[in-house]
Amino acid sequence: MARHIACITFDFDAMSGLVARGLTSATPVSRGEFCAVAVPRVLALMERYGIKTSFFIPGVVIDTYPQVCEQIVAAGHEVGHHGWTHVPPASLKPEQEEADLVRGTERIVQLTGKKPVGYRSPSWDLSPITVPLLLKYGFLYESSMMGHDHSPYRARTGDIIHQDRAMEFGPASPLIELPISWSLDDFPHFEYLRLPTGVTPGNMNASGVLENWVDDFEYMTRTEAWGILTYTCHPYVIGRGHRMLMLERLLDALAERDAVFLTLEEAAREYDGREPFGAAP
Numbered sequence: 001m002a003r004h005i006a007c008i009t010f011d012f013d014a015m016s017g018l019v020a021r022g023l024t025s026a027t028p029v030s031r032g033e034f035c036a037v038a039v040p041r042v043l044a045l046m047e048r049y050g051i052k053t054s055f056f057i058p059g060v061v062i063d064t065y066p067q068v069c070e071q072i073v074a075a076g077h078e079v080g081h082h083g084w085t086h087v088p089p090a091s092l093k094p095e096q097e098e099a100d101l102v103r104g105t106e107r108i109v110q111l112t113g114k115k116p117v118g119y120r121s122p123s124w125d126l127s128p129i130t131v132p133l134l135l136k137y138g139f140l141y142e143s144s145m146m147g148h149d150h151s152p153y154r155a156r157t158g159d160i161i162h163q164d165r166a167m168e169f170g171p172a173s174p175l176i177e178l179p180i181s182w183s184l185d186d187f188p189h190f191e192y193l194r195l196p197t198g199v200t201p202g203n204m205n206a207s208g209v210l211e212n213w214v215d216d217f218e219y220m221t222r223t224e225a226w227g228i229l230t231y232t233c234h235p236y237v238i239g240r241g242h243r244m245l246m247l248e249r250l251l252d253a254l255a256e257r258d259a260v261f262l263t264l265e266e267a268a269r270e271y272d273g274r275e276p277f278g279a280a281p
């Protein structure tokens with residue numbers, strides 16, 4: 001029987017992503033501050049639809065907005081690791097990456113009472129040691145890579161990337177990859193960003209983005225008997241009025257297509273049960 005899973009996930013960055021890009025003045029900080037308005041809106045919508053989701057939260061955001069984070073936990077949503085700061089692992093020194101992973105985990109344990117099983121890197125850029133570190137610390141899944149659209153897979157370690165000859169791919173590890181895509185992320189579509197390195201125009205019409213997002217799910221239902229499609233939203237991005245209506249319409253459109261709404265942890269465990277690591281294909 002066909003089963004198509006939709007994971008609506010939220011990266012609760014607040015201002016940490018802007019601060020990591022050097023945007024520390026009052027207006028960009030207030031832009032992230034809008035999350036305190038937006039998270040309750042998102043939680044209310046999810047409650048109305050009876051959907052549990054996954055929130056990825058940097059440690060500094062847990063410390064900045066403890067009460068908002070407690071609301072997320074009280075509503076029964078999963079909390080995943082999203083770094084200590086929002087600096088991507090590929091930009092960190094190895095010792096700092098490990099220290100931040102440990103520190104962020106401790107903060108999530110304080111918040112939820114249990115270790116996170118899922119990790120999503122800030123700005124989706126893993127270092128060569130990220131997957132080994134996640135294995136070392138017992139994570140079940142990772143969600144920052146783009147090697148498929150609707151099929152999870154096992155993350156590799158030890159790839160050697162050459163410029164001028166064939167890539168050398170390392171072996172698959174037990175770590176489950178729940179792939180994402182910039183096209184299924186609200187940020188690049190909607191957020192206007194002006195940096196010394198260039199301008200992201202954002203401010204797309206939400207109906208057009210909705211059409212893309214629904215069609216990716218529709219395509220999965222036509223081509224696969226089982227699959228997971230992961231959407232990534234940021235509360236301060238999706239929390240604006242016209243985008244909240246888009247999110248509501250997305251939930252309706254997915255429900256019409258018999259979507260099963262799961263947290264990423266639930267989705268990872270379902271995949272693990274269907275395709276245990278090391279079993280013959």
Ligand SMILES: [Zn+2]
Nearest residue numbers: 011013122123
């Ligand atoms: Zn983020």
